[in-house]
Amino acid sequence: MSQNSFKISYPALHAGTNKSLIKFISGTPDLAALFFEGEEAQETRRRFFVTDATVASLECMQSFISKFDDGVCGKDCLLILGSGEPYKTIESVLNIVRAAFDANFTRKDIFIGIGGGVICDLTAFAASIYKRGTSVQFVPTTLLAMVDASIGGKTGCDFENYKNIIGTFFPATKLFYFPEFVQYLPENQYNSGLAEAFKTALLFDKELYDMFKNDADKINSRDSKTLEKIIHKCVKAKGSIVEQDFTEQGIRAYLNLGHTFGHALETVAGLGSITHGAAVAWGIGRAVELAYKKEYCMQAFRDEVFGILKAYKWYTESVPSFVKGGGFSERLITIMRTDKKNLSEKIRLIICKAVTEIQIEEVDEKLIASVLK
Amino acid sequence: MSQNSFKISYPALHAGTNKSLIKFISGTPDLAALFFEGEEAQETRRRFFVTDATVASLECMQSFISKFDDGVCGKDCLLILGSGEPYKTIESVLNIVRAAFDANFTRKDIFIGIGGGVICDLTAFAASIYKRGTSVQFVPTTLLAMVDASIGGKTGCDFENYKNIIGTFFPATKLFYFPEFVQYLPENQYNSGLAEAFKTALLFDKELYDMFKNDADKINSRDSKTLEKIIHKCVKAKGSIVEQDFTEQGIRAYLNLGHTFGHALETVAGLGSITHGAAVAWGIGRAVELAYKKEYCMQAFRDEVFGILKAYKWYTESVPSFVKGGGFSERLITIMRTDKKNLSEKIRLIICKAVTEIQIEEVDEKLIASVLK
Numbered sequence: 001m002s003q004n005s006f007k008i009s010y011p012a013l014h015a016g017t018n019k020s021l022i023k024f025i026s027g028t029p030d031l032a033a034l035f036f037e038g039e040e041a042q043e044t045r046r047r048f049f050v051t052d053a054t055v056a057s058l059e060c061m062q063s064f065i066s067k068f069d070d071g072v073c074g075k076d077c078l079l080i081l082g083s084g085e086p087y088k089t090i091e092s093v094l095n096i097v098r099a100a101f102d103a104n105f106t107r108k109d110i111f112i113g114i115g116g117g118v119i120c121d122l123t124a125f126a127a128s129i130y131k132r133g134t135s136v137q138f139v140p141t142t143l144l145a146m147v148d149a150s151i152g153g154k155t156g157c158d159f160e161n162y163k164n165i166i167g168t169f170f171p172a173t174k175l176f177y178f179p180e181f182v183q184y185l186p187e188n189q190y191n192s193g194l195a196e197a198f199k200t201a202l203l204f205d206k207e208l209y210d211m212f213k214n215d216a217d218k219i220n221s222r223d224s225k226t227l228e229k230i231i232h233k234c235v236k237a238k239g240s241i242v243e244q245d246f247t248e249q250g251i252r253a254y255l256n257l258g259h260t261f262g263h264a265l266e267t268v269a270g271l272g273s274i275t276h277g278a279a280v281a282w283g284i285g286r287a288v289e290l291a292y293k294k295e296y297c298m299q300a301f302r303d304e305v306f307g308i309l310k311a312y313k314w315y316t317e318s319v320p321s322f323v324k325g326g327g328f329s330e331r332l333i334t335i336m337r338t339d340k341k342n343l344s345e346k347i348r349l350i351i352c353k354a355v356t357e358i359q360i361e362e363v364d365e366k367l368i369a370s371v372l373k
Numbered sequence: 374m375s376q377n378s379f380k381i382s383y384p385a386l387h388a389g390t391n392k393s394l395i396k397f398i399s400g401t402p403d404l405a406a407l408f409f410e411g412e413e414a415q416e417t418r419r420r421f422f423v424t425d426a427t428v429a430s431l432e433c434m435q436s437f438i439s440k441f442d443d444g445v446c447g448k449d450c451l452l453i454l455g456s457g458e459p460y461k462t463i464e465s466v467l468n469i470v471r472a473a474f475d476a477n478f479t480r481k482d483i484f485i486g487i488g489g490g491v492i493c494d495l496t497a498f499a500a501s502i503y504k505r506g507t508s509v510q511f512v513p514t515t516l517l518a519m520v521d522a523s524i525g526g527k528t529g530c531d532f533e534n535y536k537n538i539i540g541t542f543f544p545a546t547k548l549f550y551f552p553e554f555v556q557y558l559p560e561n562q563y564n565s566g567l568a569e570a571f572k573t574a575l576l577f578d579k580e581l582y583d584m585f586k587n588d589a590d591k592i593n594s595r596d597s598k599t600l601e602k603i604i605h606k607c608v609k610a611k612g613s614i615v616e617q618d619f620t621e622q623g624i625r626a627y628l629n630l631g632h633t634f635g636h637a638l639e640t641v642a643g644l645g646s647i648t649h650g651a652a653v654a655w656g657i658g659r660a661v662e663l664a665y666k667k668e669y670c671m672q673a674f675r676d677e678v679f680g681i682l683k684a685y686k687w688y689t690e691s692v693p694s695f696v697k698g699g700g701f702s703e704r705l706i707t708i709m710r711t712d713k714k715n716l717s718e719k720i721r722l723i724i725c726k727a728v729t730e731i732q733i734e735e736v737d738e739k740l741i742a743s744v745l746k
Contacts, residue, residue: 005396008524008612010544010619012385023378090467097532097539101711108716129502129539131713132529151381156505159470166470166502168541171383239381246383338474340504343481 016128016135016153016170022177022235026228029178031064031114031139036073043110047076048100050123051114054083055141058184077103081119085272088118088158090166096126107131110173116142116189117149117276121167124155128170137174141181143193143227144277147200147234150175152242152252158271162338163263169247177235179228190222192277194312197234199257199284202305202352204237209355213304216311253341254358257350258283264335268323281314287352289318289371290363296353318372329372333365389501389508389526389543395550395608399601402551404437404487404512409446416483420449421473423496424487427456428514431557450476454492458645461491461531463539469499480504483546489515489562490522490649494540497528501543510547514554516566516600517650520573520607523548525615525625531644535711536636542620550608552601563595565650567685570607572630572657575678575725577610582728586677589684626714627731630723631656637708641696654687661725662691662744663736669726691745702745706738 025034034040035047056065068078079099081092100111111134113123120138127136140150156167182190201208208230212219218226238255245252261283266274285306292302309316319328333347341348346362353359398407407413408420429438441451452472454465473484484507486496493511500509513523529540555563574581581603585592591599611628618625634656639647658679665675682689692701706720714721719735726732 005394006609006612008393008395008544009616010387010391010393010526011616012387012391013542013620014383014385015388018383018385020381020383021378022381090463094463094532101532101535101538104711104718106715106717107713129529129541131538132527132540132542153383154505156502159467159474162474165474165504167505168502169386169505171381236379239379243382243384247386338477340480342479344479345477 015168016124016133017173020151020171020173020175020239022151022175022239024177024179024228024232026178027180029060029141029181031061032067033063034139034176035064036067046105046109048096048103048105048109048111049076049078049114050081050096050111050119050126051078052081052083052087052116052119055115055119056080058141060181060184071099072103077105081122083118085118085158085276088122088271090157090159092122093126093129093157096123097130100126100130105130105134107134110135110137112137112139114139114141115145116140117145120145120150120172121155121164122157124153124170124172125157125167128155128168133170136170136172137176138172139176139178141178142185142189143182143231144189144196145193146177146179146182146231147193148196148238148255151235151238153246161267161271163266163271165340177231179224179231182227183222183224188275188278191312191314192275194219195258195277195281195284195314197230198308198312199255199280200234200237202284202355203254203257203358204241204356205233206355208233208237212308212312216308220312253360254350256341257352257358258285258287260336260339260341260347260349261286261332263339264332265320267335268328268331274322278314281309281312282316282320284352285309285314285316286318286371287350290349290367291351291353293367293370294351296351298354301354329369332372333368336368388541389497389506390546393524393544393546393548393612395524395548395612397550397552397601397605399551400553402433402514402554404434405440406436407512407549408437409440419478419482421469421476421478421482421484422449422451422487423454423469423484423492423499424451425454425456425460425489425492428488428492429453431514433554433557444472445476450478454495456491458491458531458649461495461644463530463532465495466499466502466530469496470503473499473503478503478507480507483508483510485510485512487512487514489513489518493518493523493545494528494537495530497526497543497545498530498540501528501541506543509543509545510549511545512549512551514551515558515562516555516604517562517569518566519550519552519555519604520566521569521611521628524608524611526619534640534644536639536644537713550604552597552604555600556595556597561648561651564685564687565648567592568631568650568654568657568687570603571681571685572628572653573607573610575657575728576627576630576731577614577729578606579728581606581610585681585685589681593685626733627723629714630725630731631658631660633709633712633714633720633722634659634705636712637705638693640708641701641704647695651687654682654685655689655693657725658682658687658689659691659744660723663722663740664724664726666740666743667724669724671727674727702742705745706741709741
C-alpha cells in the first residue's frame with residue numbers, strides 16, 4: 001500500500017458562548033417583568049422558553065405563564081415538560097427540538113431553560129444539537145441548579161437508567177438568579193441543593209464549611225441572607241474551577257466528590273427515587289469513610305463531617321435504610337465501573353483528606369466494598 | 374429588583390480534535406492490515422468500529438470483519454448498523470451509544486466509522502455526545518463521503534423526516550482514504566458522490582470543472598487515475614474552506630450550493646428515495662436557473678452547466694419526473710423555509726454566477742417558485 005497524507009487544521013471555538021453573565025435579582029421572582037419589560041424585552045432574537053409543570057404552577061410564575069396563549073407570545077414560545085428526573089430523557093430533548101423546529105426557530109435564536117438541574121441540562125443539550133447549535137440562557141429555580149447544575153456548561157440527559165451518559169459542553173450565555181425561588185422548594189429539593197453546596201464547601205471554602213458546621217439552624221430554616229451568601233460563594237467557587245478547567249482534564253473532576261457513589265446509589269434506587277443531593281451527601285460520607293480507612297484523614301475530621309451530615313438529615317449509614325435486597329456493594333461497584341471519570345477498568349474516586357485537601361485516585365474495589373457493608 | 378452580577382469566562386476549545394490527518398492508501402482496501410498490522414495496530418486506546426451491512430458484506434472487507442467474534446476482537450468492538458438514509462436516525466445514534474456503553478468504553482477511547490456519509494455522520498455525532506465527547510476517526514467508503522461528508526466536522530442525523538436537523542461540529546482526528554472503495558459502489562451511489570464533486574468544482578476549482586466538462590467518459594467509467602485526482606482536489610478545496618470558516622459564519626455556506634433545493638426535494642421524495650447527490654445536482658440546476666432568471670449569469674454558462682448535468686444523467690427538469698402529486702413548488706418552499714441556513718423567515722440561497730463566482734442572498738419566494746414549475 002503506497003500512502004500519502006495531509007492535514008486540515010481547525011480553530012479553537014467557544015461552544016455556545018465565551019462567557020456566562022450571571023445576574024442576581026433579589027425579591028419575589030417576576031419573570032414577566034424580567035423578560036417582557038426593561039433590558040431583556042429589547043432582545044431581538046426569538047426566545048424558546050422551556051420549563052416544567054412544577055415551576056409553571058408556582059404562584060410567582062403566573063404573570064409570566066399567562067403571557068403565553070397556546071405556547072406563543074409574540075415571536076416567543078413556551079414549552080412545559082413533565083417534572084423531575086424521570087423526564088431527563090432523550091425523548092424530552094427531542095420534544096424540545098421538535099417544538100422549536102415546528103415553530104421554525106433558527107440557530108440564531110435562543111433557548112431559555114427555567115427550572116432545576118433537569119430543565120437546565122435538557123434545554124442546554126437540546127440547544128447544543130439544534131441545527132448544530134443555537135444558544136442557551138437559564139433561570140435556575142432550585143438551589144441545586146443555582147449552586148451547581150447551571151454553571152459550567154455540562155449538558156445532557158439520562159439514558160436507559162444511566163445518569164447523564166450522553167451530553168455536551170455548552171455553557172449558558174446568561175443566567176438569571178432569583179435566590180427567592182429557594183423558598184418555594186419542597187424540603188427534599190431544598191436539602192438536595194444544600195448537599196451540593198456542602199460539597200463545594202468541603203472542596204474549596206473553609207468559611208462556607210464553617211457555616212455548615214455552625215449555622216445549621218439558619219440554614220435549615222432557609223434564612224434569606226444566609227442563603228444568598230451560600231449561593232454567592234458556591235457560584236464564585238464553581239465559576240473559578242470551571243474557568244481553570246472547563247473540560248475536566250484536572251481539578252474540575254474534584255466537583256465529583258461523592259458523585260461516583262451517589263450516581264450509583266441513584267441508579268440502584270431507580271433514577272428519581274431519591275434526590276441527587278441526598279445521594280451525593282451519602283456519597284460524601286462514603287468518600288470520607290474511605291479516606292479514613294486509607295488513613296488519609298483523622299478520626300476527628302471524619303466524625304465532624306458525619307456530624308454535619310446528620311445535622312442536615314442526610315444518610316450516613318453504609319447501606320441506606322431504604323435499600324432493598326442483598327448484594328448492595330456488588331451492585332454499586334458494577335455501576336461505578338461505568339463512571340465517566342474512569343480512564344481504565346479501575347474505579348477513580350475523589351478523596352477528601354481534610355477541608356479543601358482533595359485528591360483523585362484509582363481505588364481498589366475491595367476497599368470500596370468495605371465501606372458499602 | 375436590586376441586581377448584581379458577575380461573569381464566568383470559558384477558554385476556546387477544539388471540539389473533537391484540532392486537526393484531521395488524512396491518509397491516502399492506494400490499492401485494494403485492506404482494513405485488517407490497516408488496523409491490526411503496522412502503525413495503527415500500536416493504538417493503545419480501545420476502538421469502537423461502526424459500519425453498515427452493505428460495507429460489511431463487501432469482499433474486500435471480509436478479512437477485517439472475520440477478525441471479530443460476536444462483535445469483539447481483543448479490546449476492540451464492531452457494530453454493524455442497517456444501511457442507508459432510513460437508518461440516519463437518533464435511534465441509530467443511541468444504538469451506538471448503548472453498545473459502546475455496554476462494552477464499557479470510556480471517553481478516552483475512539484469511535485471509528487467505516488462507511489458512507491450516513492455512517493460517518495452518525496458515528497461522529499455519537500462520539501460527540503458519548504460521555505460528553507470521545508474522539509472519532511473515519512474510513513469513508515463512498516465517493517460522497519470522501520469528497521464531502523467526512524471532511525469538516527459536521528455530524529448529525531435526520532429527525533422525523535427532516536435532514537440533519539440535529540447534530541454537532543466534531544471533526545475526525547484521522548481519515549483513511551482508500552480511493553479503490555469507489556469501484557465497489559452501485560451506479561447511483563457513485564453518481565451521488567460525483568454531484569458533490571461537481572459542486573466543489575463549480576464553487577472553487579476551474580480545472581476540476583473543466584475535467585467534468587471534458588472528461589465525462591473517463592469519469593463515468595471510473596478511471597482510477599482520474600478519480601484519485603478528483604478526490605484529492607475536492608479534499609484540498611473543502612479542507613481549505615473548513616480551515617477558513619469552520620462553523621459556517623461565512624464562505625463555508627457556499628458548500629450548500631444546490632442543497633436547499635436538494636434537501637427539500639429529498640424530503641418531498643421521502644428521505645432515501647433518491648440519493649443525496651442526485652438531489653443536490655438537481656438543486657444546482659435550479660440555482661443556476663435562478664441566477665439566469667435574475668440576470669446574474671449568461672445563457673452560455675447556464676447552458677453549459679445543464680449540458681454537464683445531462684452528461685452525468687442528473688435531473689435537469691424543473692419538476693423531476695418521479696415527483697407525484699400537485700403543488701410541488703409550494704411543498705418545496707414550505708420545507709425550504711425551515712433550512713438551517715435561514716437567519717429569518719426568508720429563504721437564503723447560494724447563487725452561482727459563473728465558475729467560482731458565488732454569493733449568498735435571501736431570495737423572494739415567488740422567484741423561487743418560478744424555477745419549480
